[in-house]
Amino acid sequence: MATLRIAEWSVALSYSDLPSSVVDAAVRSFYNWLGCALGGSNHPTTTTAVKALSPFFGKETSSLLGGQSTGSGAGKADASHSALINGIASHVHDYDDTHLETIIHPTGPVASALLAQAEALTAQGMTVLGDDFLLALVVGIEAECKLGLAVWPKHYDVGWHITSTTGAIGAAVAASKLLSLSAEQTAHAIGIASTQVTGLREMFGSDTKSFHVGRSAQNGLLAAILASQRFTSSTSALEAKRGWVNVVGQGINRLDEFVGSLGKVWEIEKNAFKPFPCGIVVHPVIDGCIQLHKEMEEKELDMQGIKSVKCRVHPLVLELTGKKTPQDGLQAKFSVYHGGAVGLVLGKAGPAQYADEVVRSNEIVSIRDRIDATAGEKLGADETEIVVEFQDGKELKKHVKHAIGSLEVPMTDEQLQEKFLDQVSLVLGDGAKKASDIAWSLKGVGDVATLVKTL
Template structure:
């Protein structure tokens, strides 16, 4: 009954029933998403996708973010392209228990649809976003970690279902229609970890958004699917569980009691979240070096003890471009030591190939330590004079224990949006914070 359980809960959820902390988490998730979508909008991967697909655009109803509201596409293509843009810098939110980036697929779909309808309130958008994120994360938990371990990109393989639930809420689908939308989304499984480091990784959440929107549109018109799409013997969970035993009923029974959106974290650095502790530590070490009148050129070697996933996911020793740099803990540590920060500019192709960065990168070594938590690291910097600096990061910035404040999220938004919108970045930030209060979200989106 898992599919019907999810459909029933999502259908009955109302904006007024969201607890204040949940609503606040939805506002922050949506705000962070918009900043990431604007910041990634001029990336070559987005431009290539736009240029390839533009001849096939339908009626221009939905904004492509980063265009100052002047460039639009049909809702399906807007969901795809904004979804790609939101993930291309690896700067989006993370549900830490599953490492799903849940907002990208859901928000890309519901905002494209909301603008197409031109009559949907911010409160309804926050409700739909919450429903979609809860759906993605609950089913993700049900197949974690086996699903991820065999090679699925869990953000997108759950994201199409989350997007369908989110759009279905805006459409006010019936319970039966919502169940069919879930089934239609479940067959559109997308995302392979093999694609990490290439343009296709960011295609995953974009395609999930597009697929979820398509699923809801079909279900609205009576298109049917299995009523047990998630739980059947040959349904979504058993097919993608990687040999594990899906725990759908357990996690779906928590709907409305334990809110996964409250466990959604935000990235201070635009790269794989697993190497954030090492970057955080190296930024702190950068400042310690400066206090002592030293510089990264005085560093002989850097030893990092990290969680095993860091080695598994971010061990590219010699990244060739910015995309590959996002999967190199060595590059992250190098720019953090050299510049004292690791923002989008530090993951450009130019910086990844910079000779000074490469010199420091080659001095960084990382070893896996099973005893460490996912957001913990130990660093030892060996200096040329024989002395050492030590740093233990128990919880990295951006974790649930050390969350980013609203002020830090605003700084992050403006930092990346300025690269695209220039002086209009602060204005876009103000509009993005207020979308949840809007009587018609389409009007706010056009101002972006």
């Protein structure tokens, strides 16, 4: 009954049922997604996909976010391709949100499908309210994360990219909600999405990794559209003997448990945002170094007076990001030393601080070479202890118990905005602030498509 229970829960839920904390989480998730999608819109993976697929674009109802820079001309596509391309863009920098319990990046598949569909509805003369959009986003993300929990961790361990395998189903639930489908139709949409299991981890490191996210958005949207025309699948798609959980769960099946917690435990509240565009294990050091940068500014301490920076870190940090002398931005993502250096010197570690020329600059390299990191067995994965020694014998210390971006120390709205602007200004230049204001205004807005049009 899990398939129908998800469908019935989604159909019954109204905006007024959402706790304000859930609405806030949805707004923040959408905001972060939009920044990532705009920020990834001119990445070669995204532009290659646009180039390859534009001959197939249908009626241009829906945005390719940041389209002016993809070289696609109109910056529009049919809803299906819009979902695909925006989904790719939102994941391509590995900078999107994370449901930490399942490491699902939940908003990419769902929001990419929803925005494309909202604009397509508008092209048909309908209007999608911001609140309805947020409600659909919530049901999609809840369904997606509950399914992830139901098969965690073996589904991921064996090799499935859990973001896209569950994301297509979340996107189907969300798009069904936006289309006001019945519970039975929603169940069929779940079935059509679930039978398209997209995402092998073997693709990590290639263009196809972010393709997974876009394709899951597209598959979910397609599923809802087919179901809206009464195309049938199975209303037991998830729980049946040869259904989704049994085929891809590798023996783990906690479906009833987690479907039973729908509306009781809200997964979107546990969605976290990455403050820095690099591996999450580096984040404590960057966080501490940015705090030290501020302290040095306040105390008017000279950067060149630094003798050494000693970081005690979780052992995984050295294993995953131990690159001493990175030569470009990509290598720098795997260097705790570069992360610490830009944090200390520049007080920031956004996309601009991972540009090749920054990585190779004397200013950064000279401090980077003074940073040392050693493994501290008892430290948490999001913890670090940093000691800065100055040539005159002074010392500064910083203990980061939980890095910024963790559930304990979530990013503030202001920090999310800084992240947004850092990404989007590289694509939209001065238009980034306007885009940010638009993205924050989703809640209560009268027409989502018009809102996006002004981007």
